[in-house]
Amino acid sequence: MSESTGADLSFTFNGDCYEGAPGQSIAAALMASGVRELRTTRFHKEPRLIFCGIGVCFDCVVVVNGVANQRACLVEINQGDEIVSSK
Amino acid sequence: MKNPDAIVIGAGILGACSALSLTNAGFKVLIIDRGTVASGTTGAGEGNILVSDKDPGPELTLALRSRDLWFELQEDVGDSFELEAKGGVVVARSDDSQLLALARSQSAHGVVTEKLDSKRLHELEPYLHPELSSGVFYPQDAQCQPMLAAARIIQSVIARGGQLVTRSKVLGFKTENDAMSSVLTSTGEYSAPIVINAAGTWAGEIASLAGSHLPVAPRRGFILVTEPAPQYIFHKVYDSEYVVNVASSDADLQTSTVVEGTRSGTILIGASRERVGFDSTMNYEIVRKLAAQATSLFPILRDVQLLRVYRGFRPYAPDHLPLIGEDYRVKGLWHSAGHEGAGIGLAPGSAALITDTILGRPSFMDPAAFSPKRFAEVLQ
Amino acid sequence: MIAVIGAGPAGLAAAMTVAQNNEQVVVIDSAPRPGGQYWRHLRKVEGYKSGRSDKYFRALEESKKIIYIRGAQIWSAVQSENAITLNYLAAGIESSITVAKVILATGAHDRALPFTGWERPGVMTPGAAQALLKGHNVIAGQKILITGTGPFLLPVAVGLAAAGAQVAGIIEAHSPLRWLRSPVALLLNPQKSIELIYYIRKIYQYKLKVSFNRAVIAYDGRAASIATVDTELRIKETVSKIDCDVIAAGWGFTPDVTLGGILGCQQVVDRDGTVIFAVDRDQRSSATNIWIAGEATGIGGADLALVEGRIAALSALGLAIPARLRLARYRLQKFATALQVSYPVGNGWQGWIALESKICRCEEVSLGEICASVSELSANDARTSKLFTRAGMGMCQGRICSRNVSEIIAKQTQCEVTEQERIGYSNRPISAPISLGALANGIK
Ligand SMILES: Cc1cc2nc3c(=O)[nH]c(=O)nc-3n(C[C@H](O)[C@H](O)[C@H](O)COP(=O)(O)OP(=O)(O)OC[C@H]3O[C@@H](n4cnc5c(N)ncnc54)[C@H](O)[C@@H]3O)c2cc1C
Ligand SMILES: Cc1cc2nc3c(=O)[nH]c(=O)nc-3n(C[C@H](O)[C@H](O)[C@H](O)COP(=O)(O)OP(=O)(O)OC[C@H]3O[C@@H](n4cnc5c(N)ncnc54)[C@H](O)[C@@H]3O)c2cc1C
Numbered sequence A: 001m002s003e004s005t006g007a008d009l010s011f012t013f014n015g016d017c018y019e020g021a022p023g024q025s026i027a028a029a030l031m032a033s034g035v036r037e038l039r040t041t042r043f044h045k046e047p048r049l050i051f052c053g054i055g056v057c058f059d060c061v062v063v064v065n066g067v068a069n070q071r072a073c074l075v076e077i078n079q080g081d082e083i084v085s086s087k
Numbered sequence B: 001m002k003n004p005d006a007i008v009i010g011a012g013i014l015g016a017c018s019a020l021s022l023t024n025a026g027f028k029v030l031i032i033d034r035g036t037v038a039s040g041t042t043g044a045g046e047g048n049i050l051v052s053d054k055d056p057g058p059e060l061t062l063a064l065r066s067r068d069l070w071f072e073l074q075e076d077v078g079d080s081f082e083l084e085a086k087g088g089v090v091v092a093r094s095d096d097s098q099l100l101a102l103a104r105s106q107s108a109h110g111v112v113t114e115k116l117d118s119k120r121l122h123e124l125e126p127y128l129h130p131e132l133s134s135g136v137f138y139p140q141d142a143q144c145q146p147m148l149a150a151a152r153i154i155q156s157v158i159a160r161g162g163q164l165v166t167r168s169k170v171l172g173f174k175t176e177n178d179a180m181s182s183v184l185t186s187t188g189e190y191s192a193p194i195v196i197n198a199a200g201t202w203a204g205e206i207a208s209l210a211g212s213h214l215p216v217a218p219r220r221g222f223i224l225v226t227e228p229a230p231q232y233i234f235h236k237v238y239d240s241e242y243v244v245n246v247a248s249s250d251a252d253l254q255t256s257t258v259v260e261g262t263r264s265g266t267i268l269i270g271a272s273r274e275r276v277g278f279d280s281t282m283n284y285e286i287v288r289k290l291a292a293q294a295t296s297l298f299p300i301l302r303d304v305q306l307l308r309v310y311r312g313f314r315p316y317a318p319d320h321l322p323l324i325g326e327d328y329r330v331k332g333l334w335h336s337a338g339h340e341g342a343g344i345g346l347a348p349g350s351a352a353l354i355t356d357t358i359l360g361r362p363s364f365m366d367p368a369a370f371s372p373k374r375f376a377e378v379l380q
Numbered sequence C: 001m002i003a004v005i006g007a008g009p010a011g012l013a014a015a016m017t018v019a020q021n022n023e024q025v026v027v028i029d030s031a032p033r034p035g036g037q038y039w040r041h042l043r044k045v046e047g048y049k050s051g052r053s054d055k056y057f058r059a060l061e062e063s064k065k066i067i068y069i070r071g072a073q074i075w076s077a078v079q080s081e082n083a084i085t086l087n088y089l090a091a092g093i094e095s096s097i098t099v100a101k102v103i104l105a106t107g108a109h110d111r112a113l114p115f116t117g118w119e120r121p122g123v124m125t126p127g128a129a130q131a132l133l134k135g136h137n138v139i140a141g142q143k144i145l146i147t148g149t150g151p152f153l154l155p156v157a158v159g160l161a162a163a164g165a166q167v168a169g170i171i172e173a174h175s176p177l178r179w180l181r182s183p184v185a186l187l188l189n190p191q192k193s194i195e196l197i198y199y200i201r202k203i204y205q206y207k208l209k210v211s212f213n214r215a216v217i218a219y220d221g222r223a224a225s226i227a228t229v230d231t232e233l234r235i236k237e238t239v240s241k242i243d244c245d246v247i248a249a250g251w252g253f254t255p256d257v258t259l260g261g262i263l264g265c266q267q268v269v270d271r272d273g274t275v276i277f278a279v280d281r282d283q284r285s286s287a288t289n290i291w292i293a294g295e296a297t298g299i300g301g302a303d304l305a306l307v308e309g310r311i312a313a314l315s316a317l318g319l320a321i322p323a324r325l326r327l328a329r330y331r332l333q334k335f336a337t338a339l340q341v342s343y344p345v346g347n348g349w350q351g352w353i354a355l356e357s358k359i360c361r362c363e364e365v366s367l368g369e370i371c372a373s374v375s376e377l378s379a380n381d382a383r384t385s386k387l388f389t390r391a392g393m394g395m396c397q398g399r400i401c402s403r404n405v406s407e408i409i410a411k412q413t414q415c416e417v418t419e420q421e422r423i424g425y426s427n428r429p430i431s432a433p434i435s436l437g438a439l440a441n442g443i444k
């Protein structure tokens, strides 16, 4: 879906490998690869993607290199990042 | 409601418990609040039901009885307010002699205590700082969700024939020959021979409206709330300096942390104590101090994020004991206020004391220590 | 030194004005790139006058008078006698800066209304779809339906279509005829009509389907249910289903008043219920040495934000404010009022939600639970309901749901939401999460 801006960073999400471009947010890079679920909710285990897209709603939180509750729509990807869904 | 037998001012935890206790004794009760349920300090504190932080004396007797009454109350109300006998772990920062001496004297008065060596301490709380090596476990320490408790208790009062009027501010009283006759409020006049002043930090204002005095003043507290985190904390954990601060009369800021996890995954870190009147401005230095103390107990919390800070004003009396009993001037005006940082824990016992005294029947303890009359001479 | 908080149109205009007058200015913004909510371009995106941000971006890079701190979110601020200290987090590390004067240009985010199924992946705000496209070069989905109300839906739809997205339609809740209620505002702002004509041409060019007086009232994960609605947004009848995998729904904007609130700047409730800052004719707030510009003083769009930013900067510098700037602001404010008149957000959306739908997305609190807190537990405002249900206590701290919760309770209790309650739910003591470790490290 994305017009490639030269995807040259690789990272993992829930163990799978993905690629993205420098400057892209985690959410953008994953959505460009067709990911439709960034996390499941704490109580009802419902899937969530992004909502506000600008860091306000915290719907998109993931664990980035062990640090919990990072907003995937804000945090830019770095080479080798290990990203896991919040549960 | 026409002609209630008693009017309770305040829909906080003390008002709620008093109303239910009176209802169960056969009274028709009307509860009045200028806001709604838990809109005062009950909605701005934590729900610790502690026996561990009290020295032997009347307050400990009240706390022990109250703690058991909380569990009876849950049965009576039949609905959940997250009551849980979680247990408290008090950690000695360095010298543990004071803590152990306190635990010994408490256990002589009915408090269950268990001295913890380093191994046992870390079994109970595996994420505690590894260098902490001594503490005491108090299995009776419990907790509830106080707002939900107040609401559920008031629901029971209503189901048993009582009534709640919200957004009704008490503006004055009518008395006849120094005896209570009616309460004047922003939503009208309500008559009853018995009025319970459970207005918490504002109970002094209510007493003044009735031409009396009650020395209740605010003691501010901040509480930190974190993001939801995995379970790192299994009991209520605090350091032994907390006990010293609770009893202190010092006006200056004191911080001593109680750290605990909640069902929703957030961690509560409380609380500071300072006397600054009703000043509600944020103080980020206090926030930092609380964070530092919590992370020194639990280093793993360093990576957990703070989401919110809230503050409340504990109602306190000069001698740090609650004011429970009839007014020294106005007959029929009863106070149950000034419970400071322990109002949740002490509420059911206080309510039982009031009801027993109104009915003139013996209670589980002598209420004299809490009588508002103890300040009558000073104030007149 | 002067600090500008926010690098959207208002903040950029303020910073450039300060720099042009040879004073030092520091711009602090939480985003990794400048532009704020609307001017976030990674590359050129089709839209009306989309090149006008260039000179501001260049100034940020090149001006020796501007220090630009990006990716830095201010979490708290303290005003002392004659200085203001701003504490910010960048990459998890806390720093602080103390300045003499502050210009707040913290902007706004889309207002979201719940509907049945709005928790599903793919439902987002137009701002999210736009940020993905402009900021990250990603089209949000295969088939995007744009809905809500207001002219700000148009640039989103056109930008997406121009980038090759399949736009399933634009579902606008109101009729364009409502503009006829504001003839003066239209006459005062001929450039806005030109902008509108630009977008109408683009809508034809990309063959976008626009329908009026309709709203998306439910989404089952595959198709959106469309209903005709009255001006209060009450459902008249369900008319169709549209297949889509993304719904971008926006209902006006909510200014973020948190930081100004922490600094004690006075707030008022705008006529549409939005909480905004009260400022004087020089954009000065009620707090000493703090000026506020842009959406945070009332929703009016980028042009108004630019003018306000310049006025705020001139006033902060103690310079005269040219009459033409004041006139421009006057004209654009008239237009902003016309926007509110043309695109009101009534309370009929409360009829779009199933009882089990979540109102608070963070803590997953349903409409049914909020209603029960009123009927069973005697809650009569958002604060009390929050204490009982946890609605608004989650990670976003009620930024998305608290206004909706408050309106739901008002309807349940048949009361109006008070001004005090609106200001209460719009404020919070911490403007961004910060780790306990960072807090502890910052002890003086
Ligand atoms: C930070 C903090 C942490 C705390 N933690 C704990 C804890 O862990 N455990 C514990 O036991 N206690 C704790 N407390 C203390 C506890 O919250 C209080 O002691 C308790 O809530 C007091 O309850 P109350 O019913 O007396 O007062 P409130 O809850 O304040 O109720 C008084 C009510 O009276 C109403 N009122 C006042 N004036 C009028 C008027 N003129 N007309 C009508 N209505 C009026 C108010 O609206 C209010 O609802 C804490 C307190 C704070 C501030
Ligand atoms: C989808 C969408 C479409 C729009 N379309 C149009 C349009 O076509 N025409 C139009 O005129 N307007 C449009 N707008 C409205 C837009 O909000 C404004 O025009 C413009 O962005 C307002 O500028 P501003 O400077 O007031 O705030 P913003 O652009 O919102 O900038 C505020 C900045 O402050 C930063 N900030 C906030 N708080 C902090 C903090 N605590 N610490 C650090 N930084 C902080 C934010 O990250 C942000 O970068 C649109 C908005 C959206 C969301």
Ligand code: FES
Pocket (backbone or CB within 6 Å): A049, A050, A051, A052, A053, A054, A055, A056, A057, A058, A059, A060, A061, A071, A072, A073, A074
């Ligand atoms: S989508 Fe709202 S914070 Fe990321």
